[in-house]
Amino acid sequence: MTVKHSIFGYLLGEGFRNVFHNKKSSGASLAIMCATMLIFGLFFMIIENLNNAVETLETQQGIQVFIQKTATDAQMEQIGEQIQAIDGVNKVTFVSKEDALNQTKEKLKDKQALIAGWDESNPFKASYLVTLTDLKLSSQVQDEIKKIDNIDSIQSRDETINGLVAIANGVRIVSAVILTLLVLISIFIIGNTIKLTVHARRKEISIMKYVGATDSFIRWPFVIEGIIIGIVAALLSILVLGIAYSLITNAAANSIISTMGIKLLSFTDMTTLLVIVYMVLGIGIGALGSSISMRKYLQV
Template sequence: MIKKVVIIVKYSVLGYLIGEGFRNFFKNKKSTIASLIIMFATMFVFGIFFVIGENVNHVIAEIEAQQGMQVFINKNASKEQEKELENQIREIEYVNNVVYKSKEDALNQMKVMFKNTPYLAKSYEEDNPFPASYVVTLTNLEKSKEVQEQILKFDNVLEIQTKDDTINALINIANGVRIASGVILVILIFISIFIISNTIKLTVHARRKEISIMKYVGATNGFIRWPFMVEGILIGVIASFISILVLGITYNVTTEKIITSLSAARVHINLLTFSSMFNLLIVVYLILGIGIGTIGSAISMKKYLEV
């Protein structure tokens, strides 16, 4: 019986604290709306950089799967030696795929490239000068040099051709996007915490006498802090949901126009759908919204809890 009473009291206290948080949220309408607008703008800007970053990483990952190196095989190598070389390459870490390209394939490719001057290709048909090769793609372009060094140690390797300029450009773009996104996220978090803490500070200041009395009669810091924490969390969560809704609409409209324009120019690019990013985005938004709201509330309360 006593346990039931204790549980009921605990739920009543929790209900009171949450209710006070909601009342604070709706009581200070002007400051709350101002905070929601600024918080929404902050989260929206973060969301823009987030989806751009995700798409850049996605496009780079697709290009990485196509980029790699071409390993030319010694002309005197037998079929058994070619197969042995293939197996050795496949065993190297970071190798994604190995595709054999015969001498005939190389000649046919050359014919396509010089289709406007067929006499050039015809001169090579009797004595095909092109060696067979393996086209090797990697799981991580940053390991390209390391993989090349290992392949060059194998027998029957004539030469390795790579697209180092393309690889280095892709690596630099990926690293640049990650660094820029990280810096922007940190800046936006500090701005949001500052905004939330100042908004709640207005509420706390207006109720400073009430807080002093509560402290005097023995109320714990947690009991005093919770309503304001709830207010901060509400601002963060509501701003997150509004932001993700507007971001979704904006993203879908913008990507549709981009794809249409690129298609007209015969350029194909595979962008992510918003639904494919939604689960991750909503988790990140809620963590940020609740985290920023909680920290902002805690900062605004610190002075008054020391009374």
């Protein structure tokens, strides 16, 4: 074993020893880091689900394209292919005259007398329901559809679409601001917690400095200690969030959210990004906070 390996092993061992030896300060740092990460994680999941809900509602909004009654079956099929080929079109669904009539019967339920005789002389036109990849492309797609032969009319809810676009943009801007602020707040709180931990052990640092230990030799056990606490806090936070989120999704499955066709994201959908953020916060702030906080105590 080389000297470098021996020194590294010693410093690593000291880092672990410090965590268990200084149980009060380590416990306080761990608790505050966990609390901060849980708050961040909670907001992160809320924002991710809000974005998902807006995107789901966007895909549910569509354009209804009515076909002229004189169009043949072959022409109607060709119209569907032409619409699907337009940039910005996500999905095209054919609605026959019979389908439209049946849908009206279902809506009217016990008021069938209002449409008496419609089975013999169906007044509805065949149509295509068109959903978009991006609601901002609604006007552009409509302009392209108008160029197709045998199109009778186009029905769209432009006000609803414009409203959803505005909401989607607002949610994305607000979420970016909130998450940025939460990261900065997390850095500030965790950094100060580590600073207090280092301050409580200033005498220990001073003694090591006086007996001739180098700055790196003194600093690394504290840095390793910060990293260990950061990793443990990140793992505990993910575990708690995972359990809490599974309970929330089970409750939401029977709520009004599911009736709107909106499903909450699964925890695994968010885990990768959440783990990366947590590890950066935990390891990065743990190591950097310990290193920076020690500077003034090393200047002896």
